[in-house]
Structure formats: C-alpha cells, structure tokens
Amino acid sequence: MLLVFTFKKFRFSNLSYFLITLFFMFHTYGGYYTFELAPFNLGNRVLANLNMDFLFPGDRNNFDRVGHFLVGILAYPIAELFFRKGWVNNKTTAIILGILAMGFWGALYEVIEMYYAVLKGGNSGAAFLGSQGDIWDAQKDMFLDILGAMSVFIILGYYLNKNNKSKQSLN
Numbered sequence: 418m419l420l421v422f423t424f425k426k427f428r429f430s431n432l433s434y435f436l437i438t439l440f441f442m443f444h445t446y447g448g449y450y451t452f453e454l455a456p457f458n459l460g461n462r463v464l465a466n467l468n469m470d471f472l473f474p475g476d477r478n479n480f481d482r483v484g485h486f487l488v489g490i491l492a493y494p495i496a497e498l499f500f501r502k503g504w505v506n507n508k509t510t511a512i513i514l515g516i517l518a519m520g521f522w523g524a525l526y527e528v529i530e531m532y533y534a535v536l537k538g539g540n541s542g543a544a545f546l547g548s549q550g551d552i553w554d555a556q557k558d559m560f561l562d563i564l565g566a567m568s569v570f571i572i573l574g575y576y577l578n579k580n581n582k583s584k585q586s587l588n
Contacts, residue, residue, distance in 0.1 A: 420434075427501075432493070436490045437491065437494055444487075447481070453544060461479055471557075472557055472560075481558070485558040485559075485561035485562050489562050489566035489569060490566075492565075492566035492567075492569055492570070493515065493569045495515040496508075497511075512570055519565070520559065520562060520563045520566065523561075523563065527558060530545060530546050530555070
C-alpha cells in the first residue's frame with residue numbers, strides 16, 4: 418500500500434516493482450501454508466540436484482531457504498531509492514547499502530523468530546521458527562538473505578539511473 422501512496426513522489430523502475438511483487442507473492446504463498454509446510458516438491462528436487470546439501474538438505478522443505486534468498490532481491494529497490502534520491506552519490510555505495518540493509522533485516526527477522534518461538538513455545542513457536550531440526554538454520558537463513566542481495570546485482574547488473582524522470586533504472 419505504501420508504494421501506491423508514494424508513486425507520484427517516487428516511481429521505482431519496472432524491474433524494482435517486479436522484484437517487490439515477486440517477493441510478496443512468494444512470501445504470501447509461504448505465509449498461507451507456513452514456510453515449513455508449503456508445497457514445494459519440484460523445487461526441492463531441483464535444489465537436491467545442485468549438490469549443496471549444507472544449505473539445501475534433501476530431508477527438509479527448502480521453501481524457507483529459497484524465501485530467504487528472495488529477501489535479498491529487495492536490495493535492488495533499496496539501492497535504487499538511495500541512489501536516485503541522491504542520498505548517496507555513487508552506485509557502489511548504494512549497492513553496498515542495499516546489501517547491508519538486507520543483511521540487517523535478515524538478522525533482525527531471526528531475532529523476531531527467536532523471540533516469538535520462546536514466547537509462544539510449543540507447536541506454534543516451532544512452526545514460526547521453521548528450523549526443521551537444523552541447529553544452523555538462523556545462520557544459513559541470514560547467509561541466504563545476503564547472498565540473494567549480492568546475486569541480484571550480479572545477475573541483473575547495477576546500472577542505476579540517477580535521472581528521476583527515467584522510467585527504467587537499468588540501461
């Protein structure tokens with residue numbers, strides 16, 4: 418809703434709106450089922466073929482891990498906002514701040530998960546925590562938040578246009 422109200426004051430690029438929409442669609446699906454129980458059989462089979470068992474073990478539902486990776490894609494709109502608003506003067510600083518913002522958000526969310534799990538306890542706390550028996554779950558989730566943030570710039574580039582009248586931030 419915030420994006421609707423701020424549209425006339427600051428218009429993100431179409432790519433940023435796409436990334437924001439992708440993030441919210443994925444997380445809405447996960448929120449409906451809980452991330453641990455979201456139907457993700459095909460995704461789990463694909464991840465199993467990557468031979469990255471430390472991050473994506475075959476004995477768990479990795480929907481949650483993919484969700485954490487997708488948290489990182491929001492680094493792009495954050496970097497775009499910082500750069501195009503002129504809050505920073507160069508693209509590299511905007512990108513670093515976008516990555517740091519997603520790393521901070523990932524760490525904060527893990528603290529929120531821990532607090533809720535301790536407060537509620539039982540099945541409700543365990544379902545919200547979603548660690549699925551992995552003692553390194555919080556650390557892996559934070560790593561994937563940061564990895565997703567770095568990957569969005571590696572995959573999509575970082576050609577942020579400072580011209581606010583431009584409709585696209587990637588050239």
